[in-house]
Amino acid sequence: MNRYEVLIFDWDGTLVDSIGRIVESIRVAARSCDLPQRDDAAIKGIIGLALPEAIAVLYPEVSDVAQVEVFRQRYSEHYLALEAQPSALYPGVAQALQAFRDAGYLLAVATGKGRRGLDRVLMGQGWEDFFDITRCADETASKPDPLMLHEILAYCGKRPEQALMVGDSVFDLQMAQRAGVDSVAVAYGAQSLDVLQQCRPRMAINRFAELGTWLRSAAGSEVNAYVG
Template sequence: MPDYQLLIFDWDGTLVDSIGRIVESMHRAADACELRRCSDAQVKGIIGLGLPEAIVSLYPELVDPLLIERFRLRYSEHYLMLEAEPSALFAGVAESLEVFRAMGYRLAVATGKTRHGLQRVLEGRGWSDYFDVTRCADETASKPDPLMLQEILAHCGVSPRRALMVGDSSFDLLMARRAGIDSVAVGYGAQSLTALSAHEPTLAIDCFTELRAWLERRVDMQRIGVSAHVG
């Protein structure tokens, strides 16, 4: 049973309830650029990727760099307008993160957001220095490349078997597998647990507090095991 030291979280759809805003912003960008609207399911299927990779995945026919940049700008403008009132944390996230810190876990974020976008929301919540390290898609390789996680591990000096990646997309879980890290599949975000099960997560949850309960049970079991061994 690995003794986890580092918990790594995706942001959108894992900690923050922002999926609906991402989908709407993609639709509005398509309208502004006179492109077909993708279905909600198609948009949810690319959440987790960096924005440039997401646009190319949804619209492989786009080859004009100027049109791609126009799409990116329209998406960003609409998303920022919606985020004038920041997306809410999912139920139990704030309290659970505090518990994790008190339990001695190191906390990190691995996200498809840009550095500017993540910094804006962290500052808005007073969390600028809350996490031990954060990595964003525009400063490293986009998910599911494992580089983002490898950089987090190196920064924290933690081995892959001592880390746990928590995410709501196949990109999160595939990235974790490629980095040799255990994963937790979140079923309340972009993708269903049925879709995520193909990536063989260590744990699958329907609400964030299930992760807290699971980790607390593990710690209790380890303590019992140590006590029994000493006795």
């Protein structure tokens, strides 16, 4: 029997290699608003937050609602232009997710993306009905608030100890902690493993395919998860 029954994934930096596009789009939006540029580490440090919260962290001096809205619009316009060619899934993601489904796991997404953005990329992958439930930052509380996870668990009818959160940011792992959910840190995404380990994840992976190996070990029995 599987130790976990619900696998919950962040999107950007965990399933999809989109970090560079996010950083570029933040820079373009900042230039359009005559705001100072932040370095890569600072920008990567806000990935996972909803966009309004991310702007507030990067530019706490910006309090004008209209300027925040211009920043949001410029970011969205540039990111959408880049996504005319959708960001690629990380190696092994598609195979592993299908194998997890075949093994009987419930699959969920908990993301800082907006609903329109997530629906667009899911459609591009042909995954409109692939996940059992998805939750986005503009329809619930932003990470690291645990509300997203509470909603996913309620929908799935599962307890926190039956779920696992997989993410590449401290916001993912803090959200899991606050919800009483175990987590796996993704070391190839937005934030460094040293930072992520401060949140005490159960495991860190350097390739997505490693998740299947670890889940088999955690379950104490064989499951048909792709391990690459």
